[in-house]
Amino acid sequence: MRIGGRHYRSIWLAEDGWAVEIIDQTRLPHDFAMVRLESLDDAVRAIREMEVRGAPLIGATGAYGLSLAARRDASTEALETAYRALLATRPTAVNLRWALDRMMAVLIQLPVAQRVEAAYRHAADICDDDVAINEAIGRHGLALLQQVWAAKGESGRLNVLTHCNAGWLAAVDYGTALAPIYGAYDAGIPVHVWADETRPRNQGASLTAWELGQHGVPHTVIVDNAGGHLMQQGLVDICITGTDRTTRHGDVCNKIGTYLKALAAWDNNVPFYVALPGPTIDWSIRDGLAEIEIEERDPQEVTRITGRNREGHVVPVEITPTGTAAANPSFDVTPARLVTGFITDRGVCEASEAGLARLFPEQA
C-alpha cells in the first residue's frame, strides 16, 4: 500500500524488533499517525477502540497481541488469559478467532522458553499469508472486472459500488474488496468507485476515500441512502464488499447496511460480489441470520460524529437532541440468495455451499 508515495503495511514490527506499530485509523483521514503497541493491553485497546479494524488486520493484531503477552509471561495460563482478552474485543470477527487459535495450537505444544520467538515468527507468517491471500483476491477479482468491463463494451467508466472499508487499511496489504479495484486501475481500466459513507463510523467516507485517493483511483462519496437510486439509474456496474464472517451456506455477515445494498442490487440486476479470504469462512455455521451474534456497539457512535472543524481540529459533534436514545447494531446478514458470487483467494465461485466446497474441498 502507498501512503504519500511510500510503501507501508498496516501493521509491522518496530525497529527494535519486538514492539508492534500500527496506523491509528481512528485519526484518519484527517491525521496520519502511528501507534506503538508494547503490551497485551495495548493490543486489546487498539482492537477495541478500532485503531485497527477490518477482519484480516484484526486477526494479525490479535496474533501480535499474543506475542506481546508471551514476551511478558509465556506460561500456558498467561497465554490463555491473553487469548480470552483478545477474543472478547470483537465477538463477530471470525478471523480473530482463527488467528488466535492458529497461534495457540503452535505455542501450547512448545516448551515455555521457545514460545516468544515462535509467537513472533507465526504472527509474521499470518501477516505474510494475508498479503498473499489478498494479492490472489486482487488477481481473481481483476479477471472478473475485466469481464464486466468487456460486457459493457468498454465504454464510459466502470462503476463499482463498495460499502465500508475493505481495502489496504482493513488488511495487512492490498485489501479484499478494493484489491480488484486497484488491480483494474493499475491495468488501465477507467474504474470509478462509489464509496458508501458507512454510518455510523464512516469508514467509507474517511478510510476508503482516503486510501483510494492515495492510490489515485477516481471515487465519489455518497450517503448510504443513495446506492439504490444509483442502481435504478444504471450508474452501478458491480458491487463489491468485504465480509467479516461467511457461513458454509454462503450467508454474509458484513458491516451494517450491506444487506440493503444487496437487496437493491438484486432488484436492479446489478451483480453483487463479496471478496472473501478463506479464513473468514466459518464452516461451523450454516444459517447466518439464526446463528451469528451481532455486535451492538456504543450508541454514541450514532448520536455523535467526529470531523474536522473550521480551525482544523478533529472534534466530535452531537447530532441528536441531548439525551436521545440510539441503537447501534454493527453488522447485518446478507442471505446467500442475494449474493451473485464470492471472489476468494482461490478463484471466483457462486455464493452457496456447493460453490464454496468446490474451492475449499478440504473444508467441505
Add this chain to the structure above:
Amino acid sequence: MRIGGRHYRSIWLAEDGWAVEIIDQTRLPHDFAMVRLESLDDAVRAIREMEVRGAPLIGATGAYGLSLAARRDASTEALETAYRALLATRPTAVNLRWALDRMMAVLIQLPVAQRVEAAYRHAADICDDDVAINEAIGRHGLALLQQVWAAKGESGRLNVLTHCNAGWLAAVDYGTALAPIYGAYDAGIPVHVWADETRPRNQGASLTAWELGQHGVPHTVIVDNAGGHLMQQGLVDICITGTDRTTRHGDVCNKIGTYLKALAAWDNNVPFYVALPGPTIDWSIRDGLAEIEIEERDPQEVTRITGRNREGHVVPVEITPTGTAAANPSFDVTPARLVTGFITDRGVCEASEAGLARLFPEQA
C-alpha cells in the same frame, strides 16, 4: 403541535398581520429559533436554505411568499415573476406547484387592488386545509395501527420505522407519516418509533427525534443502514414514510433511501405504508422512475455534518478527506409494487392506480 407545552403551527402570521413567521429548522434540534419573512426574497431563501422543508410546509410557505410579493407589487407581471422564483427553489416538490397554481388561479382573475387581501386569505386557507388533511391522515392511520397492534396480540410495543421527517415540522400541523403515530400514542397504544437518521441532512436524527421527544413518544435513533437488520430480526411491525410526490400509478418519490427501506420491508413481509395528502399526488405522471426529475443538492451536505460541539456551539465538521468528490441525489423513487398501501386524508388504499382512483374519483 406542542413545543415546550405550548401550541404552535410551523408557519403563522406575525402579530402585525402581514409578516410571516416560521421556525428555522436548520437550527433544530439544538436551537429553537423563529424567523420573520418580510419579502418574496425571504420566502425564497427560507425554502432554498431549508429553514422550512417538508412538502406541505413548502407549499404553505410558497403561498405566503406570493402574498408577500403581492404586497410589494400585485401586478400580473410581478406575480408571475414571483411564481417562477418560488417554483425554482425545489423542483421535486409537487405541493409547491399545486399551492402556487391554486394561488395564481385566484389572483390573476381579480383586479390588482383586491389581490393582496385575497392572497393572504387564500394562503391561510391553504394552511387550514393542510391541517384538516393531516388530521384526517392521522385518524385513518390510527385505525390502521390499531389493526396492526391487534394482529400482534397487543403484546410488547408497537414498533414503527420511519425515514426522514414527515411530522409536525414538515406540515403546518400534525404531520403526515407521524400523524398516525401521535394518534396511536394519544390513544394509549405503547408505540415506539425507530427514527432513521436520514443522511445527508439528518432530518430523522434531528427533527423527528426532537418532535417525538416534545410529544413524549418513545423513540430510538438508528443509522440509515440499520433498518434492514431490524426487520430481519422482527423488530419492526410497520414502516410509515411521507412522500414528496406520488404518481397516478402509485410510485413514490421520497427522501433518498426510502427505496432501500421499502425493499427490506418487502423482503421481510413488513407492511410498508406511505402517508399521503391528496395534493402530493401528481396525476399527470405514471412512471416515477422515468418521469420524475431528481434534485441533486450541494455535495457539501455529504462531506460536512453540522452538530453541537463540546462548548455547546453548533458547527460544521468535515468528515471526508479534503477535496473529496461527493454526489448528493436528494430523493429516490419507490415503485408501487413495494408499497403496501397509502394512508390518505380520504382513507387507506392500495398503492395502485385503481386504489388511488377509488379514493380520488374526481381525478382519475
